[in-house]
Amino acid sequence: MSISVKGFxxxxxxxxxxxxxxPDLSLIYSEVxxxxxxxxxKNSVKAAPVLLSxxxxxxxxxxxxxxxxGNANAATGREGYKNAEKTASAVAAELPVRLGDVFVCSTGxxxxxxxVAKIIAGVKAAARxxxxxxxxxxxxxxxxxxxxxxTAGAGLKLGGRKCGIFGMAKxxxxxxPDLATMLCFILTDVSISKQMLDAALRAxxxxxxxxxxxxxDTSTNDTALCLAxxxxxxxxxxSSGSGYNAFLKALSSVMVSLAKQIVRDGEGxxxxxxxxxxxxxxxxxxxxxxxxIAKSLLVKTAAYGGDPNWGRVLSAVGNSGVKxxxxxxxxxxxxxxxxxxxTELKGFxxxxxHLALAEKEVRITVDLGAGKKSAKVxxxxxTEGYIKINAHYRT
Amino acid sequence: MSISVKGFxxxxxxxxxxxxxxPDLSLIYSEVxxxxxxxxxKNSVKAAPVLLSxxxxxxxxxxxxxxxxGNANAATGREGYKNAEKTASAVAAELPVRLGDVFVCSTGxxxxxxxVAKIIAGVKAAARxxxxxxxxxxxxxxxxxxxxxxTAGAGLKLGGRKCGIFGMAKxxxxxxPDLATMLCFILTDVSISKQMLDAALRAxxxxxxxxxxxxxDTSTNDTALCLAxxxxxxxxxxSSGSGYNAFLKALSSVMVSLAKQIVRDGEGxxxxxxxxxxxxxxxxxxxxxxxxIAKSLLVKTAAYGGDPNWGRVLSAVGNSGVKxxxxxxxxxxxxxxxxxxxTELKGFxxxxxHLALAEKEVRITVDLGAGKKSAKVxxxxxTEGYIKINAHYRT
Numbered sequence: 001m002s003i004s005v006k007g008f009x010x011x012x013x014x015x016x017x018x019x020x021x022x023p024d025l026s027l028i029y030s031e032v033x034x035x036x037x038x039x040x041x042k043n044s045v046k047a048a049p050v051l052l053s054x055x056x057x058x059x060x061x062x063x064x065x066x067x068x069x070g071n072a073n074a075a076t077g078r079e080g081y082k083n084a085e086k087t088a089s090a091v092a093a094e095l096p097v098r099l100g101d102v103f104v105c106s107t108g109x110x111x112x113x114x115x116v117a118k119i120i121a122g123v124k125a126a127a128r129x130x131x132x133x134x135x136x137x138x139x140x141x142x143x144x145x146x147x148x149x150x151t152a153g154a155g156l157k158l159g160g161r162k163c164g165i166f167g168m169a170k171x172x173x174x175x176x177p178d179l180a181t182m183l184c185f186i187l188t189d190v191s192i193s194k195q196m197l198d199a200a201l202r203a204x205x206x207x208x209x210x211x212x213x214x215x216x217d218t219s220t221n222d223t224a225l226c227l228a229x230x231x232x233x234x235x236x237x238x239s240s241g242s243g244y245n246a247f248l249k250a251l252s253s254v255m256v257s258l259a260k261q262i263v264r265d266g267e268g269x270x271x272x273x274x275x276x277x278x279x280x281x282x283x284x285x286x287x288x289x290x291x292x293i294a295k296s297l298l299v300k301t302a303a304y305g306g307d308p309n310w311g312r313v314l315s316a317v318g319n320s321g322v323k324x325x326x327x328x329x330x331x332x333x334x335x336x337x338x339x340x341x342x343t344e345l346k347g348f349x350x351x352x353x354h355l356a357l358a359e360k361e362v363r364i365t366v367d368l369g370a371g372k373k374s375a376k377v378x379x380x381x382x383t384e385g386y387i388k389i390n391a392h393y394r395t
Numbered sequence: 396m397s398i399s400v401k402g403f404x405x406x407x408x409x410x411x412x413x414x415x416x417x418p419d420l421s422l423i424y425s426e427v428x429x430x431x432x433x434x435x436x437k438n439s440v441k442a443a444p445v446l447l448s449x450x451x452x453x454x455x456x457x458x459x460x461x462x463x464x465g466n467a468n469a470a471t472g473r474e475g476y477k478n479a480e481k482t483a484s485a486v487a488a489e490l491p492v493r494l495g496d497v498f499v500c501s502t503g504x505x506x507x508x509x510x511v512a513k514i515i516a517g518v519k520a521a522a523r524x525x526x527x528x529x530x531x532x533x534x535x536x537x538x539x540x541x542x543x544x545x546t547a548g549a550g551l552k553l554g555g556r557k558c559g560i561f562g563m564a565k566x567x568x569x570x571x572p573d574l575a576t577m578l579c580f581i582l583t584d585v586s587i588s589k590q591m592l593d594a595a596l597r598a599x600x601x602x603x604x605x606x607x608x609x610x611x612d613t614s615t616n617d618t619a620l621c622l623a624x625x626x627x628x629x630x631x632x633x634s635s636g637s638g639y640n641a642f643l644k645a646l647s648s649v650m651v652s653l654a655k656q657i658v659r660d661g662e663g664x665x666x667x668x669x670x671x672x673x674x675x676x677x678x679x680x681x682x683x684x685x686x687x688i689a690k691s692l693l694v695k696t697a698a699y700g701g702d703p704n705w706g707r708v709l710s711a712v713g714n715s716g717v718k719x720x721x722x723x724x725x726x727x728x729x730x731x732x733x734x735x736x737x738t739e740l741k742g743f744x745x746x747x748x749h750l751a752l753a754e755k756e757v758r759i760t761v762d763l764g765a766g767k768k769s770a771k772v773x774x775x776x777x778t779e780g781y782i783k784i785n786a787h788y789r790t
Contacts, residue, residue, distance in 0.1 A: 044713045044718070044719070072706070074706065075706055075737060220713060297692075297781075297785070302786065305787045307786065311615075312505070314505065315505060318438040327472070342470060343470050343472040387778060387779050388779070391697065391700030
């Protein structure tokens with residue numbers, strides 16, 4: 001990654017939560033307190049670290065992030081919350097940060113007591129390893145069923161100053177807006193006000209993590225955090241305008257890249273699916289229809305089998321609650337039109353349609369013929385691999 | 396089936412829609428016009444026969460039902476509607492019934508032109524085979540991916556008269572309220588007014604077909620029809636009271652049995668799951684929470700693997716939109732309490748919990764600790780079999 005983001009150090013260690021011995025604790029540190037913006041799961045069951053981090057990020061400033069994988073510290077009661085606090089204390093003991101400026105995350109199995117002694121020892125070890133080149137390593141330490149590291153970067157210039165954005169994410173199952181089962185940490189040296197950072201994060205979440213689904217389940221631990229430490233030295237971004245727009249564009253590219261990586265790594269996925277609904281009267285309609293297609297198990301299994309079963313796509317739109325006129329619908333697999341006027345195109349070639357679906361990256365496009373708005377969402381196919389991974393996750 | 400239902404005849408034939416040569420056309424005839432009540436799919440894409448049958452059942456009277464399997468006649472445009480009309484005409488040509496009193500159903504692949512010549516020939520052949528003992532055979536003719544025939548019966552006495560109810564249904568994929576991908580025909584010789592039959596059907600649909608889910612998809616063809624021809628000679632049921640209640644109870648037993656059979660035959664299912672949410676402030680809340688659990692792919696795969704991952708159950712409730720206090724939640728697998736106060740019960744035995752989930756019939760119970768209302772829904776586990784069936788359905 002050629003992107004440089006000033007003032008951040010990171011590391012990961014194996015502290016013994018994962019039986020496999022793989023890295024399971026990551027630490028990120030900003031040399032100066034960073035402006036912080038975060039969005040959290042909308043699941044009403046929120047993990048202990050989510051509750052603590054919601055509280056700690058309220059003042060708008062975070063200096064360190066500690067995240068463990070292999071244990072979600074969710075549904076663990078009061079003791080779980082105390083364990084999240086102990087984790088934060090361990091960080092404050094090792095690094096020159098205020099206790100209230102520590103952001104704590106956990107991801108993994110729900111309902112198992114956090115082995116907090118291991119975590120405290122891990123924090124000590126990680127603090128000693130902290131270094132600017134440690135960001136990739138930190139991305140590895142938050143993985144659970146992920147099969148590859150998810151990072152993305154973008155550079156931008158603000159008033160002549162070179163700035164950078166680096167993002168890391170984890171997640172491959174229990175993925176659905178809002179937010180998707182995931183942790184996402186975005187680090188930037190841009191100087192920006194809390195208000196504008198909040199606005200940018202919210203705008204980008206909508207078109208990235210809230211535009212993906214793997215299995216329709218939203219986890220108890222979902223968190224996306226953006227830290228801006230201002231060390232690029234640009235004139236602070238305090239209002240909308242060209243500087244804000246440049247930041248927004250760069251942030252969006254990082255977050256959309258991470259969101260797509262999560263879907264590509266969807267549990268058991270063999271294919272990446274891009275669903276676009278266009279010709280809608282408004283964007284909300286387009287999004288609802290696209291998400292209904294993306295969520296349909298029948299569409300996802302048809303994509304897996306390369307079966308050009310457009311009827312399932314049409315039926316999913318019919319189930320979306322979206323109003324439309326069937327006789328105006330067009331459906332495309334890749335570039336191939338298969339439905340026009342709500343029914344199979346004359347000369348429909350099953351073979352060609354099958355080939356369009358046989359690709360590793362499949363585009364399904366539905367034109368509602370009712371307007372000019374559109375929306376894109378991303379998902380993956382549903383295969384035996386998903387069943388295998390999730391039928392025996394804990395054992 | 397020892398249940399006798401006077402005045403109905405039925406038959407099925409193989410008319411050549413299914414390549415396998417299995418029965419694919421069923422005909423049901425009532426010797427006298429029957430009071431008819433029907434509910435239809437809420438998918439906004441409605442198959443041609445659904446549109447025709449909605450129209451024909453409006454007058455409250457049906458004399459014959461014709462249903463083909465192997466082709467849904469959905470998303471087939473104007474020609475599809477004409478083909479449904481031609482099917483009805485074929486029935487009216489063979490039997491002493493009014494054209495407007497024919498109920499037409501189709502089930503199978505969406506978007507393929509109905510081979511109407513085959514259907515017309517099939518109607519002729521089926522009309523010749525009509526007989527009182529043909530009801531089971533008619534149940535076979537509507538099967539698609541079903542692996543067994545689904546029928547249920549109940550007897551009751553009204554004012555000293557012996558009455559019967561016979562029901563048949565098909566469905567195993569694309570199953571979700573409202574209604575479930577299914578066809579269901581219920582035949583009774585009870586004499587009952589249209590108004591009371593409507594009330595009874597609606598009440599029973601809620602606790603039967605709208606309480607099941609297999610894969611969260613609602614088809615374009617779902618239909619449940621109840622025909623009451625009055626040939627039992629009972630004093631007509633025209634208002635609520637003991638006669639209506641006896642009918643309601645018998646109808647409910649038939650419809651719940653059929654609904655459970657559909658779930659038991661869920662595509663790829665290896666287990667039957669009963670999800671009960673109790674301790675809710677109201678029934679709507681209980682139902683929403685139960686359905687959220689039943690729909691969760693993570694719960695369904697955990698059930699398949701016999702993995703007592705109660706965190707997924709709790710997380711699903713958290714995603715249901717239902718308000719509850721986490722610290723009051725109790726969760727049971729079978730009779731075994733695994734969660735109390737929102738967290739794992741002290742002395743939780745992974746082995747015992749695994750055994751509770753290793754059964755073919757699994758009960759998952761959640762007590763919200765917030766009231767006295769409850770709801771039960773039924774579903775099945777999610778296995779590789781579902782993927783296999785649906786990845787290659789058409790090929």
